[in-house]
Amino acid sequence: MSSETGSSKDVSEEHLPHKQDPGAVTVADDPFADPGLPAHEPRKQDIDERAAKRSERVVTLLFALSSVATVGFIVSYLLIPIDKIVYIWPFGHVSGLNFALGWTLGLALFCIGAGAVHWARTLMSDEEVPDERHPIAASPEVKAAVLEDWRAGTQESGIGFGRRKMMRNSLLGAMALVPLSGVVLLRDLGPAPGDKLFHTKWEAGKRIVNENTGLPLRPEDITVGSLTQAMPEGMDLHDHDFHSEIAKAAVMLVRLEPADIKDEQSADWGHEGILCFSKICTHIGCPATLYERQTHHALCPCHQSTFDLSDGARVLFGPAGHPLPQLRITTNEDGELVAMGDFAEPPGPSFWERG
CATH class of the missing domain: 2.102.10.10 (Rieske [2Fe-2S] iron-sulphur domain)
Structure with missing residues (x-):
């Protein structure tokens, strides 16, 4: 009988709420509790050497394309006549030199950027490293002192955001109208030209x-x-x-x-x-x-x-x-x-x- 009583007592204690330390802080008490970092998940390139080699080839190809585009830029500049006009859909008739220089330089810069980004995302180290930071929130004492200074200042100024509403509203109205001065000054940019530019x-x-x-x-x-x-x-x-x-x-x-x-x-x-x-x-x-x-x-x-x-x-x-x-x-x-x-x-x- 005593054995059964003891067993019953154990079962009941398991289903009762656990006693908490009065000084403990739980997630429910502090909604901004530090959740910590998730477990690091390795990339495919970290565990598969063939994938890493593929990424290496992609980055190398992008950098190589950038080099070819730069050479194309130089060749275009030297060989294409300045007055050469070509038709390119959908742009129509454009300067052949400007078109070649723009595309080759743009491709060279894009490939360098794309290669650097792919390198960083697939091959460079991506291990997360936490760095502790000191609290930036003010202490309760400082908050209380600031609020008290604010109340004292508003009372001494005679405004009192709960009193003397006429003064408060006139201040807000004046501050709202001041920016209109800048708008009026735009008139000094001069009168509209009308049709003067056409004659x-x-x-x-x-x-x-x-x-x-x-x-x-x-x-x-x-x-x-x-x-x-x-x-x-x-x-x-x-x-x-x-x-x-x-x-x-x-x-x-x-x-x-x-x-x-x-x-x-x-x-x-x-x-x-x-x-x-x-x-x-x-x-x-x-x-x-x-x-x-x-x-x-x-x-x-x-x-x-x-x-x-x-x-x-x-x-x-x-x-x-x-x-x-x-x-x-x-x-x-x-x-x-x-x-x-x-x-x-x-x-x-x-x-x-x-x-």
């Missing part, structure tokens, strides 16, 4: 004058292979709007052999091989007046945008977004070069309203 000082019959001498230009003044900088007649350096207008109206004239002009419309808009283009680069507005007479290329010194003046000032290289606008010219009864109207499109850098 310049050029008009039908306006004589083309040398930018340095101010004298009208004649066809005989423009020799083959030369570049002459010019502007519309009647512009004076002392005019209040001179700088804003010359920034749109400045042009350059070149004379080519008629057989060297590739674009038919460009030839029709010129006079006896003399072509007139805006000299304002269509990237950010620098003067694109570095001229190479053998290739008929005009170069912008700021960011190396290159234009083919023999082919409608088409962009060959650089960040410029569109060709230099051409000014249609002829001669008047006195044999002087004159404009036949304004530019067909706005000169200078692109802007969002541009068609």
